[in-house]
Amino acid sequence: MTPEPPTTPGAAVQAELRLHIGGRQKKAGWLILDIEPGPHVDFLGDCTDLGQFPDDSIACVYASHVYEHLDYQQALPHALAEVRRVLRPGGQFHVSVPDLQAVAWLLLDPALGPEQRFHLMRVVYGGQTTPHDFHRTGFTAEIMLGFLARAGFRSARRVADHGLFEDTSKLSLFGRPVSLNMIAEA
Template sequence: MPGITCVYDCRKHLPFPDGSVRGIFCEHFFEHLDYTEEVPIFLSECARVLQPGGVLRLIVPDVERYLRAYLADGWQALSAIRPLDDQHTDFFLGCRYNTKMEFINTMFRQGHEHKFGYDYETLAFVLRRYGFRQVVRQSFEVSLRPELAIDQAVRASESLYVEAVR
């Protein structure tokens, strides 16, 4: 929420009482968690602190979108997701890609920072597994809780938007 900032290592615990939070917003963070070790803890903690009916909004790189673009001929589909110049240089990262597979590996490894890639099916599965009763695929700036629609426009073309209700 605007005006509220909490800096905390939430891979182990969230510093809020049970059922005390209306909404949680995570943009391009979740893919940095280890799927087997950190995701279960984080999602269990989110479910614990959210009020009944509370919403967790997760925004991650959309693996399915990237892989469909990879399979398309040429570079046009990839450039539509991630801005590249005519030499296949990434406007954000500044690196030049010689092949589409170099591009894909850079997106999903990010110097070993990204731990797991998600499509909607996998994200919905893991959210339900850790206590969320309703999972909804959303889009840029569309949310079950309008105060959680604070997405970065610059990431919209590459993002998967998912909300889970406790």
């Protein structure tokens, strides 16, 4: 399935592509790309290769708790450059990753017990329930801003909530949000 660009000005409004990378929840107006097949998946593929989408063809990309699974030397920079490539000028990239700084603060809380600390460890290293569920990169706001700038995004800002999906972007543990949510502009 390859998205086709609209052929008439009126079609542009209806055919505005919005891509949810790694999504599990179907939502009207959004197409899902995932590395694992499933009935919810519109495009089977890896977030490091968005070659099935033309340059400047997507209005909005959303990804929650995807990019921490990539190595920061090659795969992550390439994946972010791919998002930038497919976003049309002025398009938005909504990204959420585990917030290493928030998790570190929680780990230092003396009130937490061993089971709670184990749960936090899983946020850092992944749930490890599938071959793809291992984390290779940790993010703070500053680290993510650097990666986004190097990928060619013209601006980025932190947001409390994307307001798009009910997923890990809203994850709070022990009363503290542990997701770093940002919106970058192409």
